[in-house]
Amino acid sequence: MAQVDIFTKDQFEAALPSDKATGKRLWEYVGLIQGEHTYRVKPFALPYAIEVRSSVKGNGTSAGTGEDSIRCWITTDTGAPFGGKIGRWTTRLPGWQERLTVALRTLAGMIKSIKACPSCGSPCPVWKAGNKAKPENKGRLFRNCPNKCNGAFQWLDRDSEEVESGKVQAESGQGNLGALVNKRLAVKEPLSWQPASKQVIDRLTAIVKKAIARLDDCEAEECNALANELRADLQGTLRP
Numbered sequence: 001m002a003q004v005d006i007f008t009k010d011q012f013e014a015a016l017p018s019d020k021a022t023g024k025r026l027w028e029y030v031g032l033i034q035g036e037h038t039y040r041v042k043p044f045a046l047p048y049a050i051e052v053r054s055s056v057k058g059n060g061t062s063a064g065t066g067e068d069s070i071r072c073w074i075t076t077d078t079g080a081p082f083g084g085k086i087g088r089w090t091t092r093l094p095g096w097q098e099r100l101t102v103a104l105r106t107l108a109g110m111i112k113s114i115k116a117c118p119s120c121g122s123p124c125p126v127w128k129a130g131n132k133a134k135p136e137n138k139g140r141l142f143r144n145c146p147n148k149c150n151g152a153f154q155w156l157d158r159d160s161e162e163v164e165s166g167k168v169q170a171e172s173g174q175g176n177l178g179a180l181v182n183k184r185l186a187v188k189e190p191l192s193w194q195p196a197s198k199q200v201i202d203r204l205t206a207i208v209k210k211a212i213a214r215l216d217d218c219e220a221e222e223c224n225a226l227a228n229e230l231r232a233d234l235q236g237t238l239r240p
Contacts, residue, residue: 005094007062009037012054015097017041017104032058040075043108047077050107052100070100074107074125083110083125110141113156119149126156157205 016039018025030038036057041050052072055062073085086106110126117124124143131138137155145152 048111084127117145117152
């Protein structure tokens with residue numbers, strides 16, 4: 001069994017985000033909730049936040065077993081859950097800081113994607129398709145009206161202005177896809193890019209969906225292998 005990291009309250013807070021330009025922290029301490037120190041991350045000046053349960057107990061350190069993991073989800077400013085979770089938890093295996101950062105960036109992208117329903121005007125939360133979805137849609141993010149209005153449902157990975165996360169996500173726009181992939185892969189020689197064909201976009205979408213579906217529960221070693229596999233798949237698809 002893999003050995004979990006044991007960390008302190010101060011070490012956990014050091015892994016929470018701050019503004020790159022000003023250094024101002026983007027979170028606030030909420031208090032002890034159900035026996036663990038809890039935080040609220042506020043990435044934007046919007047009426048939504050990310051609640052983070054740290055797994056750090058009242059004694060100031062995380063538990064010594066793998067039973068308690070880091071959990072985070074979107075809430076309204078009043079603390080009510082809003083939309084879906086991206087996964088069950090963030091494991092406390094070595095590298096948990098990077099996995100937490102990825103989770104927070106993904107949730108921040110989901111917050112930015114909340115929009116008013118075109119029919120009733122209610123805010124439309126973002127969800128992640130789960131096990132009940134068709135196999136090809138499992139793990140995809142979508143937005144829908146809480147009142148189930150017609151025309152409100154939208155898959156976000158096909159909307160070029162949506163969800164910039166900590167994972168590689170293919171955009172459907174034709175002008176910026178090459179730059180996005182070059183940036184994510186850190187390739188030595190930037191790939192040239194012509195207007196994206198539907199075939200290439202479909203292939204990129206399939207690659208990213210497969211990676212996202214496998215990222216939920218993978219451990220550090222598996223994530224490294226997955227990153228290498230994803231890099232090879234993308235480079236093979238985008239090779240000039």
